Amino acid sequence: MALYAMGDLHLSLGADKPMDVFGGAWEGYVDKIARGLSVLTGDDTIVLCGDLSWAMNLEEAHADFAFLASFPGRKLLVKGNHDYWWTTAAKMRRFFAEKGFAGFEILHNNAFAYEDRALCGTRGWFFEEDDRGTHDEKVFLRECARLEASLRAGRALLPDGAPGEKLLAFLHYPPLYEGYRCDGIVDLLDRFGAARCYYGHLHGAAHGRAIEGDYRGIEYTLISGDYLNFQPARIL
Ligand SMILES: [Fe+2]
Numbered sequence: 001m002a003l004y005a006m007g008d009l010h011l012s013l014g015a016d017k018p019m020d021v022f023g024g025a026w027e028g029y030v031d032k033i034a035r036g037l038s039v040l041t042g043d044d045t046i047v048l049c050g051d052l053s054w055a056m057n058l059e060e061a062h063a064d065f066a067f068l069a070s071f072p073g074r075k076l077l078v079k080g081n082h083d084y085w086w087t088t089a090a091k092m093r094r095f096f097a098e099k100g101f102a103g104f105e106i107l108h109n110n111a112f113a114y115e116d117r118a119l120c121g122t123r124g125w126f127f128e129e130d131d132r133g134t135h136d137e138k139v140f141l142r143e144c145a146r147l148e149a150s151l152r153a154g155r156a157l158l159p160d161g162a163p164g165e166k167l168l169a170f171l172h173y174p175p176l177y178e179g180y181r182c183d184g185i186v187d188l189l190d191r192f193g194a195a196r197c198y199y200g201h202l203h204g205a206a207h208g209r210a211i212e213g214d215y216r217g218i219e220y221t222l223i224s225g226d227y228l229n230f231q232p233a234r235i236l
């Protein structure tokens with residue numbers, strides 16, 4: 001039984017937007033993902049941290065989900081900024097049931113147990129002070145509310161007094177990177193006593209701006225697919 005995480009698969013099996021053209025880690029990336037996911041067994045859980053598919057709707061994402069469903073284990077889905085196929089949880093669950101795609105769960109305003117830990121998550125948001133009062137701020141505040149709901153649900157899964165090390169957060173956007181800190185998100189992670197935060201979204205040269213390791217008592221880790229060469233990060 002193991003817990004893994006990886007973000008940014010950017011699958012395009014039903015559409016024509018393969019990432020191989022970017023070269024480097026992206027060359028042959030679907031084969032790499034297949035090799036990476038081959039470690040999964042039926043008891044395992046993987047958190048897929050957003051930018052899963054380039055598809056514009058669920059039907060277009062069919063081939064991508066069929067590919068992912070061919071690997072065993074539970075797959076928790078976090079929304080990324082490119083996941084235009086994402087719709088309501090009810091519609092996504094109906095799609096998975098109708099197509100016979102087992103093992104997918106939506107990590108959105110909720111939390112899931114993994115052994116004695118709670119897995120929380122949401123997309124997150126880049127927010128700069130300059131954007132105060134704009135649409136961005138509205139989206140950002142909604143994301144904070146989602147993260148708070150998820151962390152609260154996670155806390156409710158743990159016994160009273162359980163230490164924060166039992167609370168793990170999975171975001172698409174990095175709460176921190178060089179020269180930037182998303183205070184609303186970082187403060188929530190601090191307040192709920194999360195132990196670790198995994199995030200994706202950063203690609204190629206942007207990997208160099210990632211901040212990893214301990215920050216105010218929380219361990220931050222970048223897990224975007226091209227950063228991991230598409231080998232899922234083993235967390236537990
Ligand atoms: Fe991405």
Ligand SMILES: [Fe+2]
Pocket residue numbers: 051080081082172200201202
């Ligand atoms: Fe992204």
